Amino acid sequence: MFTQGDSYSQQFTVSEAVHRDFVALFGDENPLHTDEVFAKAKGFQGCVMHGNILNGFLSYFIGECMPTKDVIIHSQEIQFKNAVYMGDVLDFSATVEGFYESVNAVEFKFSFKNAASKVVAKGKIQIGLLQ
Amino acid sequence: MFTQGDSYSQQFTVSEAVHRDFVALFGDENPLHTDEVFAKAKGFQGCVMHGNILNGFLSYFIGECMPTKDVIIHSQEIQFKNAVYMGDVLDFSATVEGFYESVNAVEFKFSFKNAASKVVAKGKIQIGLLQ
Numbered sequence: 256m257f258t259q260g261d262s263y264s265q266q267f268t269v270s271e272a273v274h275r276d277f278v279a280l281f282g283d284e285n286p287l288h289t290d291e292v293f294a295k296a297k298g299f300q301g302c303v304m305h306g307n308i309l310n311g312f313l314s315y316f317i318g319e320c321m322p323t324k325d326v327i328i329h330s331q332e333i334q335f336k337n338a339v340y341m342g343d344v345l346d347f348s349a350t351v352e353g354f355y356e357s358v359n360a361v362e363f364k365f366s367f368k369n370a371a372s373k374v375v376a377k378g379k380i381q382i383g384l385l386q
Numbered sequence: 387m388f389t390q391g392d393s394y395s396q397q398f399t400v401s402e403a404v405h406r407d408f409v410a411l412f413g414d415e416n417p418l419h420t421d422e423v424f425a426k427a428k429g430f431q432g433c434v435m436h437g438n439i440l441n442g443f444l445s446y447f448i449g450e451c452m453p454t455k456d457v458i459i460h461s462q463e464i465q466f467k468n469a470v471y472m473g474d475v476l477d478f479s480a481t482v483e484g485f486y487e488s489v490n491a492v493e494f495k496f497s498f499k500n501a502a503s504k505v506v507a508k509g510k511i512q513i514g515l516l517q
Contacts, residue, residue: 273411276407276410276411277411277442277445279407280404280407280408280411280442281442281443281445281446282446282450283442283445283446283448283449283450284449284450285448285449285450285455285457286455287449287455287457287458287516288449297456297516297517303458305445305449306445306459306462307438307441307442307444307445307459307462310438310441310442310462311408311411311412311414311438311441311442312412313438314408314412314414314436314437314438315412315413315414317414317416318414318415318416318418318419318436319413319414319415319416324416324417324418325428326416326418327418327434327466328437328438328466329465329466330463330464330465330466331437331438331441331462331463331464332461332462332463332464333461333462333463334460334461335458335459335460335461385418385428386428
């Protein structure tokens with residue numbers, strides 16, 4: 256079902272609604288994310304979107320886009336490399352780095368790129384296959 | 387402002403509203419998270435809450451609970467060790483592992499424990515201090 260080198264790709268949009276609902280859900284109103292004047296004073300082009308919105312997209316990717324629903328996330332790591340702004344359409348891609356059949360685990364490498372093809376985040380995610 | 391060994395603790399509740407709003411926001415309706423019969427057939431006590439809800443709590447922790455608002459997340463890693471269920475009240479604790487003044491970075495080690503003091507997730511998070 257999984258083979259090393261298998262790749263997946265998808266687009267995710269950090270819309271105003273996603274940002275608003277994320278703030279409402281988790282209560283992270285840090286001014287970097289909510290105050291344009293603050294964010295610009297810190298050298299950004301505008302409010303920086305929460306990195307953990309991207310982790311929410313990963314939840315969807317694993318939960319909904321695998322060839323099976325019998326999956327659970329074991330671990331994740333993510334590095335934030337460039338700022339994501341409101342309205343950014345992100346090209347997500349993930350590749351199977353390893354499929355460990357004896358322990359029913361699959362490891363993916365992934366990246367999110369913005370419209371300028373700049374990597375905004377990258378990392379790894381390991382899932383287990385439920386029996 | 388940060389010293390190695392500084393510790394923070396806090397409670398987070400995975401309420402029905404948090405679960406519902408997370409599903410609505412990111413669209414991860416995997417049956418493990420939404421179908422009790424499926425989850426039980428896989429050996430769990432009930433629907434398993436999305437691990438990335440915990441990453442949302444981390445967003446709040448960094449964005450709102452630091453001694454300064456001038457912060458940005460550089461990287462995160464998390465390992466999911468035990469299932470989280472609807473209504474679980476999680477004891478979160480984080481400790482400063484290192485403060486790297488020359489690069490304005492702080493590294494935390496964290497864990498989430500359930501009411502039975504079982505670690506449900508643990509990991510590391512590195513932040514930068516904005517100038």
